[in-house]
Amino acid sequence: MKNRISYGLGIYTVLFFIYIFTPLILIFIFAFNRGEGYVFPLQGFTWRWFIEFFRDSLARESIGNSIIIAVSSATISTILASLLTIGLIKGKFRRPHLYITFLMLPVLMPSLTIGIAALVFFRTINFPLGIPIVIIAHVSISMSYVFLIMMSRIEGFSLSLQEAAIDLGASWSSSIKDIVFPSLMPAIVAGWLFAFMVSWNEFIVTYFLIGNNSTLPIYIFSQLRFGISPKVNVISVLVALFTFAVILILVSAGKLNRRISPV
Amino acid sequence: MGNIVEVINVSKNYGDIKAVENISFNVKEGEFYSLLGPSGCGKTTILRILGGFIEQDSGKVIIDGKDMKGISPNRRNTSMVFQDLALFPHMNVRENIIYGLRKRKTRPAAIDKKFKRIVDTLGLSGFGKRPVSALSGGQRQRVALARSLIIEPEILLLDEPLASLDKKLRIAMQDELKKIQRKIGTTFLYVTHDQGEALTMSDTIAVMNEGKIIQTGSPDYIYDYPDNIFTADFIGAGNFIPLSSVNNNGQFLSIRAEKGGEFRSASRIPHSKSLSVPVFFIRPEKIKIGSNNPENSNIFTGTVIASVFEGPDIRFEVDSLELGILRIEIKNDGTPPGINKSGKITFYWSYKDGMVLFR
C-alpha cells in the first residue's frame, strides 16, 4: 500500500516536472529552428538567431543592465538584511518583535505598490528616474525576504560563539568578520540568490522606474507586442546554460549536500 | 602563593532579580576553585563578570593585582570554556584551537609548536583536520579546553562544561580535567551544580545559594563540617532530626529530639539567628548497625522499612520511634548485618559524629 502510494507520487512528480519544463523546452527548440514563426513541423537547424541576437545592441545593453541591477540590489539587500538580523536578534533591542512586524510589511503587499510609492516619491523630490532608483526599489522589495531567510537560520546561532571569539582575543569587529558572518554563510548565500532572482525577474517596478533605459524583462516585454523574434529565445538558452554550469560546479564541489536551496 | 583573583563585595541585579548579592571570595594561584550551587543561584553571572562579558553593579574584581573595571574580555588574562562549548562550526579542530593565537599575531612557527604541545597534552593528536561536527562529546570538550588553554590564560573559567555529557563520560572527564589542571598548573575557576563533580576535582569549594556564598572550604571540610542546613543538604546525603532542646553541660551537648529521643554530641553549637529551629544533622554512613555498644555513642532501635542494594553500599530506611525516619548507609563487606525477621535493628553513632545546625 505504502509503496503504491509513493510510486504514484513519483509518477505525479515526474509529470509535474514535465509541466514545468515543457515551455522551456519549446523555447530551446525554437532558438535553433530556421523558420520565422513558431509552428511545427520544424524547419531545420540554424545559428541565425544567435548571430542576430549578438548583433542586437539593445538586447546586449538590456542584459547588461539586468545583471548590474540584480547583482547590486542583491548585494546591498543581503548586506543590509544580514546586519539587520544580527542587530535585531543578537543585539539589545527592547521590543524586537515590533520591528520584525514592521519589516514584514513589504512581504505582505504586492511589489507593484512599492514600485508606485518609489515612483511617486522620487518624482516628487525631482530625482531623475533610471538605474539607481531601480536598484533602490529592488532592495526595498527583496530586503524583507532576505531578512526572513536570515531570521529562520539565525536562531541556531548562539551568542556564545561570538563571546568565545572575543574571549580568545578577537576585537568585536573581527568576531563579526571571523565568526558571525561565516556561521551564517549558508543563509547569506540563500538570501543573495533569492534577492538576485527577485530582481532578475522583476518587471513592473522596473517598468515604472527605469526611465529611458532598458532591462531584459523590459526588452522582452517590448518585443512581445510585435510578436517575438526567436532571437529572444537565445537569451533563455544562454541563461539556462549558465545556470546548469553553476549547478554542475556546485554538485561536483559537493556543496549541494548542504542545505543551500536558493529559497 | 598569592591570590590571583579577588572578588570584593560584588553585586549584580537584573531588574528585581538579585542574581549576585554582595559576594566576596579569593582564588589562590594554581588552585582548582569551584562555585557550587543549584541552578539559578548566580554562578554563571559571577563567571561572566570575571570574564568581562557583563559588568557588576557594585563591588570590585581584581585579577593579578589589577582592577578589571572597564576591561573587555579580549584584554583580560582569562579564558572561558562555555557550557555549550561554543566551538566554531565552520572551522576544523586546528583552526578552532589556534584561533586565539592568530588573533594575538603569534608567529606561525610558534603556533605550530604550541599547537603540537597542547594536542599532545590533551590527547588530540591527529584530529587537526577534522571538522568539529565529526567529533565525539569528549573530544569536543577537549577541543574547547585546548582552544582556551593554548593562549595560556592566568585563569580558566569553566561554566558547567561537563553538563551535557553522559554519566560515564562525565566521570572520566572529571578525572582527566583534574590531571590536566595539575599538569599545566593553570588556575581553574569551575562552576557546577553537581556536588560530585565539585567534591572530586576541587581544592576549594564555595557553596552558593540565592546569589550568596554561604560556605567556603576544602571538599572534605565542607562535607564533614557543613555550617548550615543548605550546605549539609546540598552536598551528600544527610539525616535532619528536628530537636526540641539543646543544652550545653560543659563536656557534651545534651540533646532532645522532638520525638522524645535523648542523646549526646561532642560538637559545638554554631551561632544561630534567634527564632531559628535546631536540627541534628548526621550523615547516613556515620550511623552503624549492631548492638556491640561501643563507648561514647548514642544507641537507638528502629524498624527497617526499606533497603536498597547499591553494589558497594547498602542503604536502609529505618523508622525509629524516638527520632523519626533515618537513612543509614553501610559498606557491603559480605557479612550480612544483624537484622532479625521482624526488621527490628539496633544502631548507634559516636558522640563526635554529627552536629547541631539551625533551620
Place this chain on the structure above:
Amino acid sequence: MSTILKKNRNLAFPGLLWFLVFFLLPLSVILIYSITERSLISGEPVKFTMANFVQVFQKRHYLIILLRSLRISFFTTVISITFSYPVAYFLAKNTRHDRILIVMLMIPFWINYLIRIFAWKLILSDNGILNQVLMGLHLIDEPLRIMYTQTSVLLGLVYTYTPMMVLPLYASLSRIDDSLIEASLDLGASRFRAFFDITFRLSLTGIFAGTLLVFIPALGSFAIPAILGGTDSVLIGNMIENQFNIVGNWNAGSAFTLSLAALAIILVLSYSRIFGLESIYRNRGI
C-alpha cells in the same frame, strides 16, 4: 549590560534607516497623494479629499476589476496548493534526491518569467501548439479559444507561481518527524486519519508561507494579464498602471495602490491569525 549586545545592536541601524527612507517615507508620500486633489508639485494649495478612495469602491467598473483580481488570485493559490502538495510530499518523504530536484525546480526562475509566459502564448494560441496537436489527432475540428481569456491568465499565474508553493511546503513537510506518523498508526489511526491529523496539520505553516509567495504576487500581477489576457481579464495591477501611465492621475492611482496594499495586508493578517505571523519566518521555506 553586555557591550557585545550593544555593539551588535548598531548593526541594525543601516537597514532600519533604509526601510524608513525608501519604504515608509515613499508610502507616506502616496498616502498624502491619495487624500488630496491634484499634484503636490503643482504649487496650488493642497485640498484634502476622500474622493479618490470613494471611487475605488463606487464605480462599478473598478469594483468588477477588484473582485476579479481577488477571484483569480484566490483560484491561483488554491490550484497551486493542490498541484504542489503531492510533489512537495514526494520530495520531502519519498526520495533521497530531494536537494537536486529542488534546485532543478528553481531553474525556471532564472529564465525570465516573461519568456516563460510567452511560451505559454505559443502553446495556447488559436494556431498554437496545443491546438495543432489536438487538431492533428482529430480530437477537435475548431481551434479552442483559450488565449486572451481569464482562463489563460489563470493558467499563466498558476504556472509561474506554483514552484513558489512547492518550496515552503517541502520545507514544512520535511521537518515532520516520521516517527510521529508511525506512532499514530501504531495507536490505530488509519493512514488517512494519520495524514490529516498529523502531516497535513503540521504542514499548514508551509501552506501559509507558500500562500504569501503566491497570492500576493498574483494579486498585484501586471505583465501576465497584459500578455495572456484580453479585455475581460484586466486586473488591479493593469488598472493602476493605466492610472499612472495613461490617465496620469496620481491621486487616484495612489488611492488604488494603497487600497491594493491594504487589501493584501488585511487578507493576509486575518489569514495569519490562524497560524500566527511568526510561522512566516519560523518556516525555513522562505
